Amino acid sequence: MFFSNNPFVKILGFWLLGLMLSRFYPLLLIPFALWIIIGLGWYAKLFSRKRYPFDLIASSLLATALVLISSVNYRIQHPPLPTSSSKEICFWATVVEKPAEKENSFQLKLRIEQAENDSLNKQTMMGWLQKSDNAAKLEAGDLLFCQSRISRIENRGNPFEFDYRDYLANQGIYFSCYLKSGKFEKAGKSHFRIRLAAEKFREKLLTILRSNLKKTESFEVISALSLGYRKELTPETRAAFVETGGMHVLAVSGLHVGLIYFFLLKLFSFLKRSHKGKWIRCCLILSILWAYALLTGLSPSVQRATLMFTFLLLAESINRTNSIYNSIAASAFALLLIDSDILFAVGFQLSYAAVLSIVYFYPLINGLVPSKNPIVKKPWQLLCVSLAAQIGTFPLSIYYFNQFPFYFWLSNFVVIPAAFVLLAGTFSLFIATPLPALQHGIAFLLEGTNSAVLIALKFISRLPGAVVSGISITPGQLTAIILAILFIILFINLKQVKFIRYALISLIAFLVIGINEKRQLFNQHRLLVYENKQAVFHFIDGRSNFILTSDTTELSPYVYSNTLTKLQLDEPQIILISDFLQLREKQLFIENDIYQFGLETYILSPENKKPKLTELRNAVENPPPSNSSNKSESEAKTLP
Numbered sequence: 001m002f003f004s005n006n007p008f009v010k011i012l013g014f015w016l017l018g019l020m021l022s023r024f025y026p027l028l029l030i031p032f033a034l035w036i037i038i039g040l041g042w043y044a045k046l047f048s049r050k051r052y053p054f055d056l057i058a059s060s061l062l063a064t065a066l067v068l069i070s071s072v073n074y075r076i077q078h079p080p081l082p083t084s085s086s087k088e089i090c091f092w093a094t095v096v097e098k099p100a101e102k103e104n105s106f107q108l109k110l111r112i113e114q115a116e117n118d119s120l121n122k123q124t125m126m127g128w129l130q131k132s133d134n135a136a137k138l139e140a141g142d143l144l145f146c147q148s149r150i151s152r153i154e155n156r157g158n159p160f161e162f163d164y165r166d167y168l169a170n171q172g173i174y175f176s177c178y179l180k181s182g183k184f185e186k187a188g189k190s191h192f193r194i195r196l197a198a199e200k201f202r203e204k205l206l207t208i209l210r211s212n213l214k215k216t217e218s219f220e221v222i223s224a225l226s227l228g229y230r231k232e233l234t235p236e237t238r239a240a241f242v243e244t245g246g247m248h249v250l251a252v253s254g255l256h257v258g259l260i261y262f263f264l265l266k267l268f269s270f271l272k273r274s275h276k277g278k279w280i281r282c283c284l285i286l287s288i289l290w291a292y293a294l295l296t297g298l299s300p301s302v303q304r305a306t307l308m309f310t311f312l313l314l315a316e317s318i319n320r321t322n323s324i325y326n327s328i329a330a331s332a333f334a335l336l337l338i339d340s341d342i343l344f345a346v347g348f349q350l351s352y353a354a355v356l357s358i359v360y361f362y363p364l365i366n367g368l369v370p371s372k373n374p375i376v377k378k379p380w381q382l383l384c385v386s387l388a389a390q391i392g393t394f395p396l397s398i399y400y401f402n403q404f405p406f407y408f409w410l411s412n413f414v415v416i417p418a419a420f421v422l423l424a425g426t427f428s429l430f431i432a433t434p435l436p437a438l439q440h441g442i443a444f445l446l447e448g449t450n451s452a453v454l455i456a457l458k459f460i461s462r463l464p465g466a467v468v469s470g471i472s473i474t475p476g477q478l479t480a481i482i483l484a485i486l487f488i489i490l491f492i493n494l495k496q497v498k499f500i501r502y503a504l505i506s507l508i509a510f511l512v513i514g515i516n517e518k519r520q521l522f523n524q525h526r527l528l529v530y531e532n533k534q535a536v537f538h539f540i541d542g543r544s545n546f547i548l549t550s551d552t553t554e555l556s557p558y559v560y561s562n563t564l565t566k567l568q569l570d571e572p573q574i575i576l577i578s579d580f581l582q583l584r585e586k587q588l589f590i591e592n593d594i595y596q597f598g599l600e601t602y603i604l605s606p607e608n609k610k611p612k613l614t615e616l617r618n619a620v621e622n623p624p625p626s627n628s629s630n631k632s633e634s635e636a637k638t639l640p
Contacts, residue, residue, distance in 0.1 A: 005323060005326065006323055006325045006326040006329060007326065008326045008327075008329035008330040008333055009325055009326065009329045010063075011066060011329070011333060012329040012330075012332055012333045012336075014063045014066035014067050014070070015066060015067075015070045015333060015336060015337075016070075016336075016343070017067050017070070018066065018067040018068065018069070018070025018071040018073075018074070019070055019071070019074050019336065019340055019343055021067070021071060022070070022071035022074040022075060023074065023344075026071070029067070029068065029071055032064050032067050032068055033068060035060075035061070035064050036061065036064050036065060036068065039057060039060070039061040039064070040061070042057070043057075043058070043061075073337065073340065074340045077339070077340050077341070078340075081152070081174055082117065082119030082120050082123070083117075083119070084149075084150055084151045084152045084175060085116075085117060085120075085149050085150045085151075086149070087149060088147050088148055088149050088183075089115060089116040089117060089147070089148075089149070089150065090115075090116055090145070090146070090147050091112055091113075091114060091115035091116065091120070091145075091146055091147075091148075091150070092112070092113040092114045092115070092143060092144070092145055092146075092187070093110040093111060093112050093113060093127075093143075093144050093146055094110065094111045094113055094141065094142070094143055094144075094190040094196070095108060095109075095110060095138050095139065095140055095141065095142040095143075095144065095190075096108070096109035096110060096111050096124065096140060096195075096196070096199070097109050097140050097199055098138070098139055098140055098199070098203055099129060099135060099136070099138050100231040100232075101131075101136070102128075104131065105128045105129055105130060105131060105178075106128070106129040106131060106135045106136065106138075107126070107127070107128055107129075108126075108127050108129065108138070109124060109125070109126060109127070109173070110124070110125055110126075110127040110144070110146075110177075111123075111124050111125075112124075112125065112150075113143070113190070115150075117150075120150060120175070123174070123175055124171075124172055124173050125150065125173060125174070125175035125176055125177060126153065126168065126173055126175075126176040126177075127176065127177050127178075127179060128176070128177070128178045128179070129178075129179045129181075129184070130178075130179065130180045130181045131181075132181040134181065134184075134185075134186070135181070138186070139200065139203060140196050140199035140200050140203065141189050141190050141193075141196040141197075141199070141200055142186055142188075142189065142190070143186070143187050143188045143189055143190045144184050144185065144186060144187060145184065145185055145187045146177070146179055146183060146184040147183045147184070148177040148178060148179050148180075148183055148184075149177065149178075150175050150176075150177045151175065151176055151177065152174060152175060153165050153168055153169075153173070153174060153175060153176050156531045157531055158530045158531055158559060159528045159530070159562075159563055160562040160563045160565075160566045160567075161562060162562070166344075169341065170341045170342065170344055170345045171341075172339075172341070194294065195294070198294035198295055201295065202227055202229070202295055202296070205227060205295075205430060206223055206227065206229060208429065208430060208433060209222060209223055209227075209426070209429070212429060212439055212440065212442075212443040213443055213446065213447060214443075214447070215447050215450075215451070217234070217237055217450070217451075217454065218446065218447045218450045218451070219232070220232050220233050220234060220237050221233075221237060221422075221450050221453070221454070222422055222426055222446060222450060225249060225256070225419060225422055225423065225426075226256075226422065226423055226426040226427070227295065227296055227426075228296035228302065237454070239461075240454060240457045240458050240461055241415075241457060242405075243405060243461040243466055243467045244405055244407060244408070244410075244411035244415075244457045244460045244461050244466065245405030245407065245408030245411050245412070246408075246411040246412070246414070246415040246457060249415040249416070249418075249419050255416070255419060256302075256305075256419065256423065257289060257292070257293070257302060257305035257306055257309060258305065258309070259419065259420050259423060260288070260289065260292060260423070261285070261289060261309045261313075264284075264285045264288060264289075265285070268281040268284055268285060269281075271284075278317055279317060282313055282314065282317045285313060286310055286313065289306050289309060289310070290306060290310075292306075293306040301347050301351060303335065304331070304335060304342075304347075304348060304351050304352075305351065307331045307334060307335060308327070308328060308331040308355065310331070311327040311328070311330045311331045311334075312324065312327045312328075314327075315327045324359055325356075325359070328352070328355060328356065328359070332352060335348075346396070346400050349396055350393050350396055350397070353392040353393045353396055354389040354392055354393050356392055357388050357389055357390075357391050357392025357393065358385060358388045358389050358392075360388075360489065361387070361388035361391050361392070362384055362385055362388040364492070365384040365387055365388055366380070366381060366384045379413065382412060382413060382416060383409055383412075383413075385412075386408060386409045386412040387409065390408060390409075391485065392485070395473075395478055395481040395482055395485075396478075398471050398473055399473055399475075399478045402469065402470060402471050402472055402565045403467055403468060403469040403470070403471060404467070404468045404471060405466065405467050406465050406466060406467065406468060407460050407463060407466055410460055411456075411457060411460050414453055414456045414457065414460075415453065415457070418449060418450075418452075418453045421449055422446060422449060422450065425442055425445060425446045425449070426446065428442050429442045429443060429446065470564075470565050470568070472565050472566050472568060473514070474513060474514075474517055476509075476513045477510050477513050477514060477517075480506045480507070480509045480510035480513065481506070481510060483502075483503075483506040484503045484506035484507050484510070487499045487500070487502040487503035487506060488500075488503050491503070518568075521542075521543070521567055521568050522542050522543065523542065524540055524541075524542060524567065525540065525541050525542075525587070525598055526540050527539055527540070527597065527600075528540065528563065530559050530560065532549075532554065532555065532556075532559055533551070533554045534549055534550045534551040534554050534555070535549070535550070536548070536549045536555060536559060536560070537549070538560060538563065538572070539587075539588055539597050540567065540569065541586060541587040541588070541597075541598065543568065543569050543570045544569075544570060544586055544587070545564075545569045545570065545572045545573070546572060546573045546575055546585065546588050547560060547572045547573070547574050547575065548575045548576075548577050549574070549575075549576065549577060550576070550577045551576075552574060552576055555574070560572065573585070575590075
């Protein structure tokens with residue numbers, strides 16, 4: 001019955017299967033292709049006899065066709081990438097967005113219009129510009145003539161590091177370049193594009209905010225919340241939102257589009273009285289929503305939310321209000337049809353997990369304490385929404401971010417009402433541009449609201465146990481948690497005890513996988529080498545670990561922090577490599593340039609001021625061949 005009322009849920013399921021197989025297990029698509037060939041041959045024979053059955057076999061052929069079409073679509077969207085340039089080449093490129101100032105350069109997105117290597121044309125890439133007055137004056141839509149080497153984006157190769165290459169690849173960005181001040185020049189304006197026009201308009205609005213908001217932190221928060229401009233967020237401001245679970249407010253997404261959507265529903269509710277008025281209302285709301293999406297840069301999160309509300313509004317307009325799951329599935333299908341990579345974006349997964357969880361769990365939780373008192377009802381509903389969203393998103397949040405903000409429910413009492421006030425106030429500020437006195441008054445209220453929000457969030461972040469950090473779960477544990485939630489949902493709907501048993505089995509599997517992982521981590525014994533300005537060596541024995549470096553001033557915790565979390569290590573002991581170092585600590589023994597770690601022995605030989613570890617062969621444990629002499633130090637194995 002559920003799938004009959006929500007056909008897009010079935011379509012989306014088979015489409016997802018095709019994407020996953022095409023990306024991770026392409027060989028498993030062969031049986032699907034063979035089944036299509038056999039099935040079509042069988043039905044061709046039946047049709048020749050004027051028999052037209054539509055049975056289970058026909059249904060399976062349609063499902064198989066969806067899987068194969070999905071996989072073909074994925075391959076079409078992922079043609080072989082062009083090769084990067086090994087030497088400097090000349091090319092024309094359009095500035096996609098205003099450059100963001102970094103410590104030593106300007107960062108911006110460039111779209112290659114024409115290059116010596118034609119295969120690079122139309123590629124979007126990350127660009128870094130040497131600091132100069134010309135670089136600071138660039139704006140979206142400027143056409144540049146450049147000379148630089150275009151390289152494929154690669155990670156540094158450190159263990160457990162953030163996969164920056166994959167993060168940008170999911171946005172369709174595979175290349176980067178560095179432009180020195182004399183290697184680029186402005187050559188006019190690029191031809192008109194809707195996105196560029198929207199970006200230019202956003203820059204004008206940002207200028208209005210800068211001129212009216214005197215406090216830097218107010219501009220940071222309000223520009224991020226209303227226009228999706230997060231480039232100037234300081235680490236302190238970002239931490240206040242992250243540690244309290246309120247970061248979703250600063251990323252323009254479903255919350256912001258939802259607030260605008262429901263406000264517009266109320267505003268144009270009078271048009272629902274006639275059939276014609278209902279469609280006028282639909283067109284007005286969709287026009288405003290998509291205009292806002294363009295204004296905020298049409299980021300993936302805004303696209304998802306706007307498309308989702310588009311399907312919901314269209315469903316309501318054609319009297320299909322009972323098919324909310326179908327509308328959600330249709331919006332996801334449309335996005336995946338356009339961009340398959342969006343499935344693997346963390347934001348996409350969190351957005352749809354939150355929406356589905358709210359749609360299902362909110363009515364159940366809200367019904368636990370029915371109340372008609374508006375003083376109690378509204379806060380209770382807000383709490384229910386927060387709890388419902390967290391049920392669906394907490395497994396993904398822990399898996400990707402390794403932390404859980406315990407007071408998310410408390411911070412939402414602050415950030416969600418504040419988001420509505422700040423959004424409404426910001427748009428009022430823009431509208432009041434011809435009235436400077438009114439603008440100053442609105443700006444004063446905005447800054448006061450923002451300051452109150454930051455004070456409240458910082459207070460919440462200092463509460464005991466505000467953030468549980470350092471949590472690490474495996475993909476197997478993530479799967480077990482998700483299965484347990486799905487089985488609980490099935491039990492609620494079908495009232496069958498077997499699903500409770502399945503949920504318990506899933507939780508037991510979660511514990512067993514965790515215990516086995518702990519056992520392996522407690523018995524681990526490894527050496528990791530990090531790429532840094534100075535070589536960094538990480539000796540790990542169980543949870544004890546030692547970091548050796550020749551320059552502690554150049555050692556950033558970001559180099560090894562992910563390793564500590566993923567391998568559940570204690571705080572490391574930092575050791576400065578010197579010419580006369582002696583140390584005896586548990587499994588690690590150091591004397592001058594000889595390093596013994598467990599049963600393995602290494603020698604440290606400086607080379608161009610970068611230490612290099614070389615393994616010493618033990619003649620007893622690993623004797624050399626009889627027809628050769630002992631290996632010299634220069635022939636010893638070099639660790640990666």
